[in-house]
Amino acid sequence: MPLRLPPLSALRFFEAAGRHCSFKLAAAELSVTPSAVSHGIVGLEEALGVELFVREPGRLSLTPAGADYLVYVSEAFSLIAIGTQRLPDKRARRSILVTCAPTFASRWLLPRLARFYERWPAIDVTVDTSRRQVGFPVDGFDFAIRLSRAPVAGDRWARLFGEVHVPVCSAAYRERVPALQNATLIHVDTASEDWQAWLEATGIEGVGTAGSLRVDTIQLAFEAATAGLGVVLGRRPLVDRDLESGALVEIGQPAIQSQTAYWLVSSEGAGHRPDLIGFRQWLLEEAGHIEERTPAGS
Template identity: 30%
Template sequence: MTLPLRAIAVFDVVARCCSLTKAAAELYVTPSAVSQQIHSLEQHLGTTLLKKAGRGVALTEAGERYFEMIAEDVQRITEATQRIRGFRSRSALTVRTTPTLGSKWLLPRLQKFLDANPDVELRLNATTEPTDFSREAVDVEIRHGEGQWPGVYVEGLAEENFLPVCAPSYAPANSMDAGELEQHRLIYSVKAQLQWTQWFASAGVTPSAEWTRLLFDRSHMAIDAAADGLGVALDSNLMMWRELREGTLVCPVRNSPQFKLTTQWVVCPFDHLRKAKVQLFLEWLRQERSEWQNEQRLFTFSPDGVNESADKR
Protein backbone atom coordinates (compact mmCIF):
# COMPACT_ATOMS: atom_id res chain seq x y z
CA MET A 1 0.00 0.00 0.00
CA THR A 2 1.37 3.41 -1.01
CA LEU A 3 2.04 5.74 1.91
CA PRO A 4 0.28 9.13 1.73
CA LEU A 5 3.54 11.01 2.30
CA ARG A 6 2.11 14.42 1.42
CA ALA A 7 -0.74 13.98 3.90
CA ILE A 8 1.70 12.81 6.60
CA ALA A 9 3.85 15.91 6.08
CA VAL A 10 0.77 18.15 6.29
CA PHE A 11 -0.38 16.42 9.49
CA ASP A 12 3.07 16.98 11.04
CA VAL A 13 2.75 20.73 10.45
CA VAL A 14 -0.83 20.86 11.77
CA ALA A 15 0.16 18.90 14.89
CA ARG A 16 2.94 21.38 15.62
CA CYS A 17 0.80 24.47 14.93
CA CYS A 18 -2.48 23.22 16.45
CA SER A 19 -4.17 25.31 13.78
CA LEU A 20 -5.31 24.61 10.23
CA THR A 21 -4.91 28.28 9.32
CA LYS A 22 -1.35 28.55 10.63
CA ALA A 23 -0.42 25.26 8.97
CA ALA A 24 -1.85 26.50 5.67
CA ALA A 25 0.21 29.69 5.93
CA GLU A 26 3.38 27.71 6.62
CA LEU A 27 2.69 25.38 3.71
CA TYR A 28 1.56 28.17 1.33
CA VAL A 29 -1.78 26.48 0.63
CA THR A 30 -5.39 27.13 1.61
CA PRO A 31 -6.93 25.84 4.88
CA SER A 32 -9.32 23.82 2.72
CA ALA A 33 -6.38 22.03 1.10
CA VAL A 34 -4.97 21.25 4.54
CA SER A 35 -8.32 19.84 5.67
CA GLN A 36 -8.49 17.63 2.59
CA GLN A 37 -5.05 16.18 3.31
CA ILE A 38 -5.93 15.47 6.94
CA HIS A 39 -9.20 13.83 5.91
CA SER A 40 -7.33 11.70 3.39
CA LEU A 41 -4.85 10.58 6.05
CA GLU A 42 -7.62 9.78 8.54
CA GLN A 43 -9.32 7.62 5.92
CA HIS A 44 -6.04 5.87 5.21
CA LEU A 45 -5.46 5.17 8.92
CA GLY A 46 -9.07 4.45 9.77
CA THR A 47 -9.13 6.77 12.76
CA THR A 48 -9.70 10.42 13.69
CA LEU A 49 -6.55 12.45 14.28
CA LEU A 50 -7.92 15.94 15.02
CA LYS A 51 -10.77 17.45 17.00
CA LYS A 52 -12.03 21.00 17.40
CA ALA A 53 -10.67 23.01 20.32
CA GLY A 54 -12.02 26.54 20.54
CA ARG A 55 -10.97 28.37 17.38
CA GLY A 56 -8.25 25.87 16.64
CA VAL A 57 -7.78 22.14 16.58
CA ALA A 58 -6.26 19.61 18.98
CA LEU A 59 -4.95 16.10 18.56
CA THR A 60 -7.10 13.18 19.54
CA GLU A 61 -5.50 10.44 21.61
CA ALA A 62 -4.77 8.52 18.40
CA GLY A 63 -3.41 11.73 16.84
CA GLU A 64 -1.04 12.28 19.76
CA ARG A 65 0.30 8.73 19.54
CA TYR A 66 0.73 8.99 15.78
CA PHE A 67 2.51 12.35 16.02
CA GLU A 68 4.88 11.03 18.68
CA MET A 69 5.81 8.11 16.41
CA ILE A 70 6.38 10.09 13.20
CA ALA A 71 7.65 13.52 14.31
CA GLU A 72 11.34 12.65 14.55
CA ASP A 73 11.33 10.70 11.29
CA VAL A 74 9.60 13.53 9.43
CA GLN A 75 12.24 15.93 10.75
CA ARG A 76 15.00 13.61 9.59
CA ILE A 77 13.48 13.36 6.11
CA THR A 78 13.08 17.14 5.94
CA GLU A 79 16.70 17.77 6.92
CA ALA A 80 18.02 15.10 4.55
CA THR A 81 16.02 16.57 1.68
CA GLN A 82 17.27 20.07 2.40
CA ARG A 83 20.89 18.94 2.48
CA ILE A 84 20.61 16.98 -0.76
CA ARG A 85 19.01 19.99 -2.46
CA GLY A 86 21.98 22.07 -1.36
CA PHE A 87 19.92 24.13 1.08
CA ARG A 88 22.66 23.63 3.65
CA SER A 89 26.27 23.71 2.65
CA ARG A 90 27.56 23.15 6.17
CA SER A 91 28.09 19.80 7.87
CA ALA A 92 25.45 19.05 10.52
CA LEU A 93 26.68 17.37 13.72
CA THR A 94 24.12 16.01 16.18
CA VAL A 95 25.38 15.36 19.72
CA ARG A 96 23.18 13.86 22.43
CA THR A 97 24.21 14.47 26.03
CA THR A 98 22.82 14.16 29.53
CA PRO A 99 21.10 17.40 30.64
CA THR A 100 23.50 18.14 33.51
CA LEU A 101 26.69 17.57 31.55
CA GLY A 102 25.25 19.54 28.65
CA SER A 103 24.37 22.61 30.70
CA LYS A 104 27.10 22.53 33.35
CA TRP A 105 30.21 21.33 31.49
CA LEU A 106 29.69 21.16 27.74
CA LEU A 107 27.79 24.36 26.96
CA PRO A 108 30.29 26.74 28.63
CA ARG A 109 33.03 25.27 26.40
CA LEU A 110 31.22 25.14 23.06
CA GLN A 111 32.33 28.56 21.87
CA LYS A 112 35.84 27.26 21.24
CA PHE A 113 34.52 24.35 19.16
CA LEU A 114 32.26 26.64 17.11
CA ASP A 115 35.05 29.16 16.53
CA ALA A 116 37.44 26.43 15.40
CA ASN A 117 34.85 24.73 13.15
CA PRO A 118 32.68 27.42 11.55
CA ASP A 119 31.48 25.02 8.82
CA VAL A 120 29.94 22.63 11.34
CA GLU A 121 26.31 23.18 12.31
CA LEU A 122 25.92 21.73 15.81
CA ARG A 123 22.68 20.33 17.16
CA LEU A 124 22.77 19.54 20.89
CA ASN A 125 20.11 17.16 22.18
CA ALA A 126 19.91 16.88 25.98
CA THR A 127 18.14 13.80 27.34
CA THR A 128 18.73 10.86 29.66
CA GLU A 129 17.31 8.38 27.15
CA PRO A 130 20.00 6.24 25.46
CA THR A 131 20.28 6.61 21.70
CA ASP A 132 19.05 3.94 19.31
CA PHE A 133 21.66 4.58 16.63
CA SER A 134 19.89 2.25 14.21
CA ARG A 135 16.95 4.65 13.88
CA GLU A 136 17.99 8.01 15.36
CA ALA A 137 20.08 10.58 13.51
CA VAL A 138 22.62 11.09 16.30
CA ASP A 139 26.34 11.21 15.53
CA VAL A 140 27.78 11.04 19.06
CA GLU A 141 26.27 10.56 22.49
CA ILE A 142 27.65 11.36 25.94
CA ARG A 143 25.80 8.81 28.06
CA HIS A 144 25.41 8.45 31.82
CA GLY A 145 26.05 4.99 33.22
CA GLU A 146 28.71 2.41 33.92
CA GLY A 147 30.19 2.23 30.42
CA GLN A 148 29.13 -1.31 29.54
CA TRP A 149 27.30 -1.18 26.23
CA PRO A 150 28.34 -3.89 23.76
CA GLY A 151 28.50 -3.28 20.03
CA VAL A 152 29.40 0.43 20.17
CA TYR A 153 32.52 2.53 20.72
CA VAL A 154 32.75 3.59 24.39
CA GLU A 155 35.26 6.05 25.91
CA GLY A 156 35.13 7.42 29.44
CA LEU A 157 34.93 11.19 29.52
CA ALA A 158 36.75 11.76 32.82
CA GLU A 159 37.15 10.42 36.35
CA GLU A 160 35.00 12.46 38.72
CA ASN A 161 35.42 13.16 42.41
CA PHE A 162 32.14 13.17 44.36
CA LEU A 163 31.86 15.37 47.44
CA PRO A 164 29.24 17.12 49.60
CA VAL A 165 28.81 20.80 48.80
CA CYS A 166 26.78 23.80 49.88
CA ALA A 167 26.78 27.56 49.55
CA PRO A 168 29.38 29.20 51.84
CA SER A 169 26.53 31.24 53.32
CA TYR A 170 24.81 27.99 54.34
CA ALA A 171 27.91 26.49 55.97
CA PRO A 172 31.59 27.49 55.66
CA ALA A 173 34.12 25.14 54.11
CA ASN A 174 35.49 22.46 56.48
CA SER A 175 33.14 23.62 59.24
CA MET A 176 31.65 20.28 60.31
CA ASP A 177 32.34 16.58 60.75
CA ALA A 178 30.61 13.94 58.64
CA GLY A 179 28.29 12.98 61.50
CA GLU A 180 26.86 16.49 61.67
CA LEU A 181 25.50 16.38 58.13
CA GLU A 182 22.33 14.53 59.08
CA GLN A 183 21.28 17.63 61.01
CA HIS A 184 21.04 19.51 57.72
CA ARG A 185 18.76 19.31 54.69
CA LEU A 186 20.34 16.83 52.27
CA ILE A 187 19.78 17.42 48.57
CA TYR A 188 19.39 14.31 46.46
CA SER A 189 19.91 13.77 42.75
CA VAL A 190 17.87 10.58 42.58
CA LYS A 191 19.49 9.27 39.37
CA ALA A 192 23.09 9.84 40.48
CA GLN A 193 25.36 6.81 40.76
CA LEU A 194 26.49 7.84 44.23
CA GLN A 195 23.88 8.40 46.93
CA TRP A 196 24.01 9.74 50.47
CA THR A 197 23.63 6.29 52.04
CA GLN A 198 26.88 5.18 50.35
CA TRP A 199 28.65 8.36 51.41
CA PHE A 200 27.60 7.98 55.06
CA ALA A 201 28.69 4.32 55.08
CA SER A 202 32.13 5.28 53.75
CA ALA A 203 32.40 8.05 56.35
CA GLY A 204 31.64 5.52 59.11
CA VAL A 205 28.43 7.30 60.05
CA THR A 206 25.14 5.58 60.85
CA PRO A 207 22.53 8.29 60.27
CA SER A 208 19.29 8.39 62.22
CA ALA A 209 16.17 6.87 60.73
CA GLU A 210 14.88 10.26 59.65
CA TRP A 211 16.52 13.25 58.04
CA THR A 212 15.29 16.16 55.95
CA ARG A 213 15.56 15.56 52.22
CA LEU A 214 15.10 17.61 49.04
CA LEU A 215 14.96 15.43 45.93
CA PHE A 216 15.51 16.25 42.25
CA ASP A 217 15.55 14.04 39.16
CA ARG A 218 18.32 16.11 37.53
CA SER A 219 21.76 16.77 38.99
CA HIS A 220 21.94 20.31 37.61
CA MET A 221 18.86 21.18 39.68
CA ALA A 222 20.44 19.69 42.81
CA ILE A 223 23.64 21.67 42.18
CA ASP A 224 21.74 24.92 41.65
CA ALA A 225 19.66 24.28 44.78
CA ALA A 226 22.82 23.86 46.84
CA ALA A 227 24.32 27.04 45.38
CA ASP A 228 21.10 28.86 46.32
CA GLY A 229 21.54 27.83 49.96
CA LEU A 230 18.79 25.20 50.18
CA GLY A 231 20.96 22.51 51.75
CA VAL A 232 23.90 20.18 51.10
CA ALA A 233 24.17 18.30 47.80
CA LEU A 234 26.34 15.34 46.83
CA ASP A 235 27.73 15.57 43.31
CA SER A 236 30.88 15.45 41.19
CA ASN A 237 33.56 18.03 40.54
CA LEU A 238 33.03 17.52 36.80
CA MET A 239 29.50 18.89 37.03
CA MET A 240 30.31 21.54 39.64
CA TRP A 241 33.67 22.73 38.28
CA ARG A 242 32.56 26.31 37.73
CA GLU A 243 30.75 26.68 41.07
CA LEU A 244 33.75 25.21 42.92
CA ARG A 245 36.21 27.40 41.05
CA GLU A 246 34.18 30.54 41.69
CA GLY A 247 33.52 29.67 45.33
CA THR A 248 29.73 29.60 45.08
CA LEU A 249 29.94 26.01 46.34
CA VAL A 250 32.30 24.69 49.05
CA CYS A 251 32.77 21.37 50.80
CA PRO A 252 31.58 21.88 54.40
CA VAL A 253 32.90 18.54 55.69
CA ARG A 254 36.37 18.04 57.13
CA ASN A 255 38.19 15.02 55.68
CA SER A 256 35.33 14.05 53.39
CA PRO A 257 35.58 10.48 51.99
CA GLN A 258 36.90 10.31 48.45
CA PHE A 259 34.68 8.77 45.78
CA LYS A 260 36.18 8.60 42.30
CA LEU A 261 33.88 7.39 39.53
CA THR A 262 33.51 7.71 35.78
CA THR A 263 29.83 8.29 35.07
CA GLN A 264 29.87 10.00 31.64
CA TRP A 265 30.84 8.08 28.50
CA VAL A 266 31.33 8.99 24.85
CA VAL A 267 29.30 6.49 22.80
CA CYS A 268 28.78 6.00 19.07
CA PRO A 269 28.77 3.23 16.44
CA PHE A 270 32.26 2.28 15.31
CA ASP A 271 31.57 3.39 11.73
CA HIS A 272 30.78 6.92 12.99
CA LEU A 273 34.43 7.26 13.97
CA ARG A 274 35.26 7.54 10.26
CA LYS A 275 33.19 10.70 9.89
CA ALA A 276 35.34 13.83 9.74
CA LYS A 277 32.88 15.86 11.82
CA VAL A 278 32.86 13.19 14.55
CA GLN A 279 36.66 13.11 14.56
CA LEU A 280 36.73 16.90 14.96
CA PHE A 281 34.32 16.79 17.89
CA LEU A 282 36.12 13.94 19.68
CA GLU A 283 39.52 15.62 19.28
CA TRP A 284 38.11 18.85 20.70
CA LEU A 285 36.38 16.98 23.54
CA ARG A 286 39.61 15.23 24.53
CA GLN A 287 41.45 18.54 24.53
CA GLU A 288 38.80 20.09 26.78
CA ARG A 289 39.00 17.09 29.09
CA SER A 290 42.77 17.45 29.32
CA GLU A 291 42.50 21.15 30.15
CA TRP A 292 39.86 20.46 32.81
CA GLN A 293 42.02 17.74 34.38
CA ASN A 294 45.00 20.09 34.45
CA GLU A 295 42.84 22.71 36.15
CA GLN A 296 41.89 20.21 38.85
CA ARG A 297 45.58 19.55 39.54
CA LEU A 298 46.47 23.25 39.59
CA PHE A 299 43.77 24.35 42.01
CA THR A 300 42.86 23.26 45.49
CA PHE A 301 40.26 24.51 47.95
CA SER A 302 41.53 26.10 51.14
CA PRO A 303 39.73 25.72 54.50
CA ASP A 304 38.02 29.08 54.07
CA GLY A 305 36.62 28.01 50.71
CA VAL A 306 38.85 30.28 48.58
CA ASN A 307 40.47 28.71 45.53
CA GLU A 308 44.24 28.75 45.48
CA SER A 309 46.64 28.09 42.64
CA ALA A 310 49.12 25.32 43.31
CA ASP A 311 51.89 27.72 42.27
CA LYS A 312 51.12 29.97 45.25
CA ARG A 313 51.14 27.25 47.88
Protein backbone atom coordinates in the same frame (compact mmCIF):
# COMPACT_ATOMS: atom_id res chain seq x y z
CA MET B 1 7.57 -5.25 -10.67
CA PRO B 2 8.19 -2.59 -7.99
CA LEU B 3 8.15 -3.55 -4.32
CA ARG B 4 4.85 -2.90 -2.56
CA LEU B 5 5.62 -0.98 0.63
CA PRO B 6 3.34 0.32 3.41
CA PRO B 7 3.21 4.10 3.91
CA LEU B 8 6.60 5.19 5.24
CA SER B 9 5.03 7.65 7.71
CA ALA B 10 3.04 4.81 9.26
CA LEU B 11 6.20 2.70 9.48
CA ARG B 12 7.92 5.57 11.31
CA PHE B 13 5.04 5.70 13.80
CA PHE B 14 5.25 1.94 14.27
CA GLU B 15 9.02 1.92 14.81
CA ALA B 16 8.89 4.65 17.47
CA ALA B 17 5.82 3.21 19.23
CA GLY B 18 7.31 -0.28 19.16
CA ARG B 19 10.62 0.93 20.60
CA HIS B 20 8.91 2.85 23.42
CA CYS B 21 5.84 0.59 23.80
CA SER B 22 3.92 3.84 24.03
CA PHE B 23 1.94 5.95 21.58
CA LYS B 24 2.43 8.99 23.82
CA LEU B 25 6.24 8.74 23.92
CA ALA B 26 6.37 8.03 20.19
CA ALA B 27 4.26 11.12 19.54
CA ALA B 28 6.54 13.28 21.70
CA GLU B 29 9.61 12.00 19.85
CA LEU B 30 8.10 12.63 16.42
CA SER B 31 6.42 15.94 17.33
CA VAL B 32 2.91 14.74 16.47
CA THR B 33 -0.15 13.92 18.56
CA PRO B 34 -0.73 10.50 20.16
CA SER B 35 -3.94 10.33 18.12
CA ALA B 36 -1.95 10.70 14.90
CA VAL B 37 0.34 7.86 15.93
CA SER B 38 -2.59 5.65 16.92
CA HIS B 39 -4.50 6.29 13.69
CA GLY B 40 -1.39 5.77 11.60
CA ILE B 41 -0.72 2.39 13.19
CA VAL B 42 -4.36 1.33 12.82
CA GLY B 43 -4.07 2.13 9.13
CA LEU B 44 -0.83 0.15 8.94
CA GLU B 45 -2.43 -2.85 10.64
CA GLU B 46 -5.35 -2.70 8.19
CA ALA B 47 -2.98 -2.47 5.23
CA LEU B 48 -0.93 -5.43 6.47
CA GLY B 49 -3.90 -7.46 7.68
CA VAL B 50 -2.27 -8.19 11.05
CA GLU B 51 -2.41 -6.77 14.56
CA LEU B 52 0.92 -5.28 15.64
CA PHE B 53 0.04 -4.19 19.18
CA VAL B 54 -1.93 -5.53 22.12
CA ARG B 55 -3.87 -2.57 23.54
CA GLU B 56 -4.83 -2.89 27.20
CA PRO B 57 -5.88 -0.23 29.72
CA GLY B 58 -2.71 1.63 30.69
CA ARG B 59 -0.48 -0.78 28.81
CA LEU B 60 0.73 -1.23 25.22
CA SER B 61 2.74 -4.22 24.03
CA LEU B 62 3.79 -5.77 20.75
CA THR B 63 2.13 -8.90 19.44
CA PRO B 64 4.50 -11.71 18.38
CA ALA B 65 3.98 -10.61 14.77
CA GLY B 66 4.61 -6.98 15.73
CA ALA B 67 7.81 -7.83 17.60
CA ASP B 68 9.11 -9.76 14.60
CA TYR B 69 8.15 -6.99 12.18
CA LEU B 70 9.81 -4.32 14.37
CA VAL B 71 13.19 -5.99 13.89
CA TYR B 72 12.96 -5.61 10.12
CA VAL B 73 11.54 -2.07 10.20
CA SER B 74 14.19 -0.86 12.66
CA GLU B 75 16.94 -2.39 10.56
CA ALA B 76 15.54 -0.76 7.43
CA PHE B 77 15.49 2.70 9.03
CA SER B 78 18.99 2.13 10.37
CA LEU B 79 20.29 1.30 6.90
CA ILE B 80 18.65 4.42 5.47
CA ALA B 81 20.15 6.58 8.22
CA ILE B 82 23.63 5.09 7.76
CA GLY B 83 23.46 5.52 4.01
CA THR B 84 22.35 9.13 4.43
CA GLN B 85 25.19 9.88 6.83
CA ARG B 86 27.73 8.48 4.36
CA LEU B 87 26.59 10.67 1.46
CA PRO B 88 29.11 13.35 0.49
CA ASP B 89 27.59 16.59 1.73
CA LYS B 90 28.51 19.57 -0.46
CA ARG B 91 26.69 22.18 1.61
CA ALA B 92 28.71 25.08 2.97
CA ARG B 93 27.77 24.31 6.57
CA ARG B 94 27.51 20.98 8.34
CA SER B 95 25.66 20.12 11.50
CA ILE B 96 26.57 17.84 14.40
CA LEU B 97 23.72 16.56 16.58
CA VAL B 98 24.58 15.63 20.19
CA THR B 99 22.32 14.33 22.95
CA CYS B 100 23.25 14.58 26.63
CA ALA B 101 21.82 15.37 30.07
CA PRO B 102 20.84 19.01 30.68
CA THR B 103 23.24 19.58 33.61
CA PHE B 104 26.14 18.10 31.65
CA ALA B 105 25.27 20.33 28.70
CA SER B 106 25.02 23.57 30.68
CA ARG B 107 27.94 22.97 33.05
CA TRP B 108 30.49 21.14 30.90
CA LEU B 109 29.75 21.03 27.19
CA LEU B 110 28.41 24.50 26.37
CA PRO B 111 31.15 26.46 28.20
CA ARG B 112 33.73 24.66 26.05
CA LEU B 113 32.07 24.87 22.63
CA ALA B 114 33.79 28.15 21.76
CA ARG B 115 37.09 26.27 21.56
CA PHE B 116 35.54 23.81 19.10
CA TYR B 117 34.25 26.65 16.93
CA GLU B 118 37.75 28.11 16.83
CA ARG B 119 38.86 24.93 15.04
CA TRP B 120 35.71 24.32 12.99
CA PRO B 121 34.02 27.71 12.37
CA ALA B 122 31.81 26.36 9.56
CA ILE B 123 30.22 23.60 11.68
CA ASP B 124 26.87 23.92 13.47
CA VAL B 125 26.32 21.98 16.70
CA THR B 126 22.85 21.08 17.99
CA VAL B 127 22.58 19.92 21.61
CA ASP B 128 19.48 17.92 22.59
CA THR B 129 18.78 17.47 26.32
CA SER B 130 15.38 15.76 26.15
CA ARG B 131 15.00 12.78 28.45
CA ARG B 132 14.28 9.92 26.13
CA GLN B 133 15.86 6.74 24.96
CA VAL B 134 17.99 7.29 21.88
CA GLY B 135 18.17 4.78 19.07
CA PHE B 136 21.24 4.91 16.81
CA PRO B 137 21.09 5.75 13.98
CA VAL B 138 17.31 6.02 13.58
CA ASP B 139 16.99 9.19 15.66
CA GLY B 140 19.64 10.98 13.59
CA PHE B 141 22.07 11.73 16.43
CA ASP B 142 25.77 11.71 15.69
CA PHE B 143 26.82 11.39 19.34
CA ALA B 144 25.31 10.67 22.74
CA ILE B 145 27.00 11.37 26.08
CA ARG B 146 25.82 8.97 28.76
CA LEU B 147 26.66 7.89 32.32
CA SER B 148 27.51 4.20 32.59
CA ARG B 149 29.69 1.87 34.63
CA ALA B 150 31.17 0.26 31.51
CA PRO B 151 31.01 0.58 27.70
CA VAL B 152 28.02 -1.10 26.11
CA ALA B 153 28.93 -1.23 22.41
CA GLY B 154 32.67 -1.81 22.13
CA ASP B 155 34.76 0.71 20.24
CA ARG B 156 31.78 3.02 19.64
CA TRP B 157 31.99 3.96 23.34
CA ALA B 158 34.88 6.18 24.49
CA ARG B 159 35.37 7.16 28.13
CA LEU B 160 35.38 10.90 28.80
CA PHE B 161 35.81 11.13 32.58
CA GLY B 162 34.40 9.99 35.90
CA GLU B 163 32.93 12.21 38.58
CA VAL B 164 34.40 12.93 42.00
CA HIS B 165 31.68 13.20 44.64
CA VAL B 166 32.20 15.55 47.58
CA PRO B 167 29.62 17.12 49.95
CA VAL B 168 29.16 20.87 49.35
CA CYS B 169 26.88 23.65 50.55
CA SER B 170 26.74 27.41 50.72
CA ALA B 171 29.27 29.15 52.97
CA ALA B 172 26.46 30.57 55.09
CA TYR B 173 24.94 27.12 55.58
CA ARG B 174 28.31 25.66 56.60
CA GLU B 175 28.65 28.33 59.28
CA ARG B 176 25.12 27.63 60.54
CA VAL B 177 25.31 23.81 60.36
CA PRO B 178 28.98 22.79 60.51
CA ALA B 179 28.36 19.07 61.15
CA LEU B 180 27.18 16.86 58.31
CA GLN B 181 25.25 14.73 60.82
CA ASN B 182 23.01 17.72 61.58
CA ALA B 183 22.55 18.84 57.97
CA THR B 184 19.63 18.54 55.59
CA LEU B 185 20.71 16.35 52.69
CA ILE B 186 19.62 17.30 49.18
CA HIS B 187 18.92 14.14 47.15
CA VAL B 188 18.71 13.78 43.35
CA ASP B 189 16.12 11.08 42.67
CA THR B 190 17.27 10.52 39.08
CA ALA B 191 20.97 10.11 39.89
CA SER B 192 22.45 6.63 39.62
CA GLU B 193 24.84 7.43 42.48
CA ASP B 194 23.86 9.72 45.30
CA TRP B 195 24.14 9.95 49.09
CA GLN B 196 23.64 6.25 49.75
CA ALA B 197 26.60 5.34 47.54
CA TRP B 198 28.77 8.03 49.18
CA LEU B 199 27.85 6.91 52.70
CA GLU B 200 28.58 3.27 51.87
CA ALA B 201 31.95 4.21 50.36
CA THR B 202 33.02 6.40 53.29
CA GLY B 203 31.54 4.31 56.07
CA ILE B 204 30.24 7.47 57.78
CA GLU B 205 27.22 6.83 60.00
CA GLY B 206 24.54 8.97 61.59
CA VAL B 207 24.00 11.14 58.51
CA GLY B 208 20.61 12.00 57.06
CA THR B 209 18.59 12.09 60.26
CA ALA B 210 18.01 15.86 60.16
CA GLY B 211 15.64 15.74 57.23
CA SER B 212 16.03 15.82 53.46
CA LEU B 213 15.06 17.65 50.29
CA ARG B 214 14.49 15.67 47.10
CA VAL B 215 14.73 17.06 43.56
CA ASP B 216 14.81 15.47 40.10
CA THR B 217 17.85 17.12 38.48
CA ILE B 218 21.45 17.72 39.50
CA GLN B 219 21.16 21.36 38.39
CA LEU B 220 18.21 21.93 40.72
CA ALA B 221 20.11 20.27 43.57
CA PHE B 222 23.06 22.62 43.08
CA GLU B 223 20.72 25.61 43.04
CA ALA B 224 19.03 24.42 46.23
CA ALA B 225 22.40 24.13 47.96
CA THR B 226 23.43 27.58 46.73
CA ALA B 227 20.20 28.93 48.25
CA GLY B 228 21.24 27.53 51.63
CA LEU B 229 18.70 24.72 51.79
CA GLY B 230 21.15 21.98 52.74
CA VAL B 231 24.13 19.91 51.64
CA VAL B 232 24.34 18.39 48.17
CA LEU B 233 26.69 15.77 46.86
CA GLY B 234 28.89 17.88 44.60
CA ARG B 235 29.88 16.21 41.35
CA ARG B 236 33.22 17.37 40.04
CA PRO B 237 33.85 18.65 37.42
CA LEU B 238 30.20 19.74 37.07
CA VAL B 239 30.32 21.64 40.35
CA ASP B 240 33.79 23.16 39.83
CA ARG B 241 32.65 26.60 38.73
CA ASP B 242 30.50 26.94 41.88
CA LEU B 243 33.49 26.01 44.04
CA GLU B 244 35.75 28.42 42.17
CA SER B 245 33.27 31.30 42.54
CA GLY B 246 32.55 30.54 46.20
CA ALA B 247 28.84 29.94 45.56
CA LEU B 248 29.41 26.51 47.12
CA VAL B 249 32.10 25.28 49.48
CA GLU B 250 33.30 21.87 50.58
CA ILE B 251 32.40 20.93 54.14
CA GLY B 252 35.53 18.93 54.95
CA GLN B 253 34.26 15.45 54.15
CA PRO B 254 35.97 12.80 51.98
CA ALA B 255 35.83 13.00 48.18
CA ILE B 256 34.92 9.71 46.50
CA GLN B 257 35.50 8.62 42.89
CA SER B 258 32.20 7.62 41.28
CA GLN B 259 31.62 4.10 39.99
CA THR B 260 30.12 5.48 36.78
CA ALA B 261 31.74 7.63 34.11
CA TYR B 262 30.65 9.83 31.22
CA TRP B 263 31.01 8.02 27.90
CA LEU B 264 30.92 9.41 24.38
CA VAL B 265 28.79 7.13 22.21
CA SER B 266 29.32 7.54 18.46
CA SER B 267 26.91 6.65 15.68
CA GLU B 268 27.98 4.05 13.16
CA GLY B 269 28.62 6.71 10.53
CA ALA B 270 30.73 8.99 12.75
CA GLY B 271 33.98 7.66 11.33
CA HIS B 272 33.18 8.72 7.76
CA ARG B 273 32.92 12.51 8.15
CA PRO B 274 35.92 14.71 8.98
CA ASP B 275 33.80 17.08 11.09
CA LEU B 276 32.51 14.23 13.25
CA ILE B 277 35.99 12.78 13.61
CA GLY B 278 37.21 16.23 14.64
CA PHE B 279 34.38 16.74 17.15
CA ARG B 280 35.04 13.36 18.75
CA GLN B 281 38.77 14.07 19.04
CA TRP B 282 38.10 17.52 20.49
CA LEU B 283 35.77 16.12 23.15
CA LEU B 284 38.33 13.48 24.16
CA GLU B 285 41.01 16.14 24.44
CA GLU B 286 38.78 18.36 26.61
CA ALA B 287 37.90 15.40 28.82
CA GLY B 288 41.56 14.51 29.21
CA HIS B 289 42.31 17.97 30.57
CA ILE B 290 39.47 17.58 33.06
CA GLU B 291 40.76 14.22 34.32
CA GLU B 292 44.17 15.79 34.93
CA ARG B 293 42.71 18.65 36.98
CA THR B 294 40.15 16.70 39.00
CA PRO B 295 41.81 13.75 40.77
CA ALA B 296 39.89 11.78 43.38
CA GLY B 297 40.27 13.24 46.83
CA SER B 298 41.26 16.68 45.57
